[in-house]
Amino acid sequence: MVNELKPSDFQNPSPGAQQHLNVFHKAQLDAIGEGILSINNSGIVVLADKIIREALGIFPGDDLAEVLPKLYSEAKLTFKDLRRRFVASVRKGDLAFLVMISPIQLGVDTVGAICVFVENSDLEKMTRQMRSYQELNKELVALINSSHEGLCITDAKGKILRLNPTAERLNDIRSEDVIGKNIQQLVKNGLFEDSVTAKAIEKREIVNLLRTKNGRKIIITATPVFDDDIELIRVVVSYRDVTEIDRLQSELEKKEALKDQFQHHITEIQQEEVLSDSIVAKSQCMVNVLKQTIKLSKVDSSVLILGESGVGKGLFADLIQQNSARSQKPMIKINCGAIPESLIEAELFGHEKGAFTGADSAKPGYLEMADGGILFLDEIAELPLSSQVKLLRFLEDGHSTRIGGTKSSKFNIRILAATHRNLEEMVEQGKFRLDLFYRLNVIPLRVPPLRDRKECILPLLYNFINHFGKKDGINKRLSRTAIDALLSYSYPGNVRELMNICERLVVMTESETIDLNDLPFKVVNNNIAEINETSITGNWSRGMTLQHALDNMEKAILTKSLTLFDNQKNIASSLGVNPSTISRKLIKYNLDKI
Numbered sequence: 284m285v286n287e288l289k290p291s292d293f294q295n296p297s298p299g300a301q302q303h304l305n306v307f308h309k310a311q312l313d314a315i316g317e318g319i320l321s322i323n324n325s326g327i328v329v330l331a332d333k334i335i336r337e338a339l340g341i342f343p344g345d346d347l348a349e350v351l352p353k354l355y356s357e358a359k360l361t362f363k364d365l366r367r368r369f370v371a372s373v374r375k376g377d378l379a380f381l382v383m384i385s386p387i388q389l390g391v392d393t394v395g396a397i398c399v400f401v402e403n404s405d406l407e408k409m410t411r412q413m414r415s416y417q418e419l420n421k422e423l424v425a426l427i428n429s430s431h432e433g434l435c436i437t438d439a440k441g442k443i444l445r446l447n448p449t450a451e452r453l454n455d456i457r458s459e460d461v462i463g464k465n466i467q468q469l470v471k472n473g474l475f476e477d478s479v480t481a482k483a484i485e486k487r488e489i490v491n492l493l494r495t496k497n498g499r500k501i502i503i504t505a506t507p508v509f510d511d512d513i514e515l516i517r518v519v520v521s522y523r524d525v526t527e528i529d530r531l532q533s534e535l536e537k538k539e540a541l542k543d544q545f546q547h548h549i550t551e552i553q554q555e556e557v558l559s560d561s562i563v564a565k566s567q568c569m570v571n572v573l574k575q576t577i578k579l580s581k582v583d584s585s586v587l588i589l590g591e592s593g594v595g596k597g598l599f600a601d602l603i604q605q606n607s608a609r610s611q612k613p614m615i616k617i618n619c620g621a622i623p624e625s626l627i628e629a630e631l632f633g634h635e636k637g638a639f640t641g642a643d644s645a646k647p648g649y650l651e652m653a654d655g656g657i658l659f660l661d662e663i664a665e666l667p668l669s670s671q672v673k674l675l676r677f678l679e680d681g682h683s684t685r686i687g688g689t690k691s692s693k694f695n696i697r698i699l700a701a702t703h704r705n706l707e708e709m710v711e712q713g714k715f716r717l718d719l720f721y722r723l724n725v726i727p728l729r730v731p732p733l734r735d736r737k738e739c740i741l742p743l744l745y746n747f748i749n750h751f752g753k754k755d756g757i758n759k760r761l762s763r764t765a766i767d768a769l770l771s772y773s774y775p776g777n778v779r780e781l782m783n784i785c786e787r788l789v790v791m792t793e794s795e796t797i798d799l800n801d802l803p804f805k806v807v808n809n810n811i812a813e814i815n816e817t818s819i820t821g822n823w824s825r826g827m828t829l830q831h832a833l834d835n836m837e838k839a840i841l842t843k844s845l846t847l848f849d850n851q852k853n854i855a856s857s858l859g860v861n862p863s864t865i866s867r868k869l870i871k872y873n874l875d876k877i
């Protein structure tokens with residue numbers, strides 16, 4: 284072996300120089316740090332570096348087909364197609380390698396192959412990670428590109444990195460014209476309309492903007508993205524076209540408004556039907572109560588109907604039932620004041636056979652009978668306290684047990700209650716349970732007394748005179764003076780009293796016209812009685828003579844009568860004196876000029 288190589292040894296080495304060169308080659312191979320192995324085209328190992336020898340135990344002269352058959356079969360493919368190829372996971376014992384096979388050619392002939400082994404455990408992990416990153420990237424690109432929202436991604440300085448097709452369309456630009464360019468510069472050049480990215484970069488926070496372009500409303504949102512060290516790395520700008528949403532929203536609003544209008548019409552039609560039908564309501568306050576009633580019919584809450592006796596509370600309960608979803612189901616009415624206290628619970632909750640003396644057979648209660656429908660508790664204030672507790676229990680959980688029974692049953696009932704009493708006052712006095720009051724008073728409905736809705740009186744009069752006239756086949760009419768007197772009356776018994784007066788007048792009046800004289804005494808004298816009451820206490824005082832007090836009273840009566848009646852004849856008839864007396868007294872009190 285020669286100690287030093289001469290330049291000519293590299294062209295045409297002598298055997299000694301060749302030996303010297305081989306040492307270099309071997310050392311170079313070993314120094315690379317990867318396993319390197321070469322085979323001839325029969326698969327016999329020609330060269331094997333230190334790693335191959337020591338780690339894999341493969342030496343020159345070994346048959347690769349025997350020591351690494353998988354690698355050999357891949358090498359054979361390389362002999363054929365002369366392509367470099369990678370073989371993952373070539374294993375020997377515990378070791379795994381990634382091997383790159385490259386052909387060795389001498390002129391046009393393939394004389395063998397060289398295999399470079401790279402230890403694979405870390406590489407394999409990295410390759411797997413890389414593959415999953417690649418897949419993730421593909422997913423991300425697919426996601427971005429298929430998004431209906433426009434997306435533009437820039438780096439921390441505003442350089443555009445990516446733009447999806449929606450963003451291209453909404454901004455009227457092409458990716459190839461803008462990618463790699465700075466967004467602020469593009470904005471300056473008028474190519475891009477976006478002032479949010481710069482702001483998001485500057486403020487390092489999300490920035491929103493509403494832009495209208497070509498009749499389309501677009502919400503632009505720039506969201507800064509930070510790395511783990513809170514360094515700004517990207518800005519994601521989204522473009523959301525809200526034109527369609529806006530249009531749908533306004534369409535929805537229009538539809539809602541239309542629906543409300545229809546609903547309103549339906550309610551009005553229902554109200555008209557109701558008004559022309561069973562309930563006479565002329566004054567505004569009564570019309571309002573009717574409207575409220577129609578509305579609350581549609582919900583399923585308990586209603587407490589309040590109002591003086593005879594105002595029509597029962598009628599309103601009927602109206603709620605007729606207009607409710609339970610109209611086809613029973614409405615059971617109980618007058619709590621009309622049932623003896625000892626029987627009320629048995630009536631309400633029912634009883635089993637033999638539950639008490641006289642209970643010869645089992646009987647369902649009103650609650651059972653009203654199941655699915657409505658229970659109307661009229662005169663609820665008259666319900667005894669003991670029964671109030673039981674009713675409350677039922678209202679709380681919908682369960683009820685017959686008296687003498689053990690099985691409780693659940694009923695679905697809407698409760699309506701009515702009273703002419705002041706329940707709040709009764710609660711204060713301990714006569715009515717506060718908890719029951721709250722349960723019943725979910726929706727209070729107050730029916731005004733007739734004196735507070737004077738416009739209703741005349742229609743009610745006509746309604747009942749016609750009604751009773753038709754019933755008896757009699758056609759009656761009211762004289763002007765009779766109407767005046769009936770309009771002035773205070774009706775403490777409300778509509779019920781008015782109705783009774785009408786029935787009496789139709790039946791009792793002989794002539795076709797009902798006149799003042801036909802009216803009941805209380806109606807004719809109603810106003811005089813009112814005057815009397817205030818006059819006696821108001822006009823008489825100590826030291827005043829009886830004659831003086833009587834004169835004062837007479838003058839007050841005449842003054843009031845003049846406002847109530849058209850002429851002296853009617854005043855005389857109303858006060859039961861001669862017209863000449865009235866004329867004389869009017870002169871006496873200087874009232875004849877009025």
Ligand SMILES: Nc1ncnc2c1ncn2[C@@H]1O[C@H](COP(=O)(O)OP(=O)(O)OP(=O)(O)O)[C@@H](O)[C@H]1O
Pocket residue numbers: 561562563564590591592593594595596597598599661701702703778779782
């Ligand atoms: N607005 C109205 N139009 C027509 N009839 C009415 C009207 N209001 C009441 N009535 C009639 O007057 C009568 C008395 O009405 P209702 O019995 O409903 O009064 P109420 O307030 O329940 O009285 P109570 O508190 O005494 O039970 C009924 O015959 C009813 O039909």
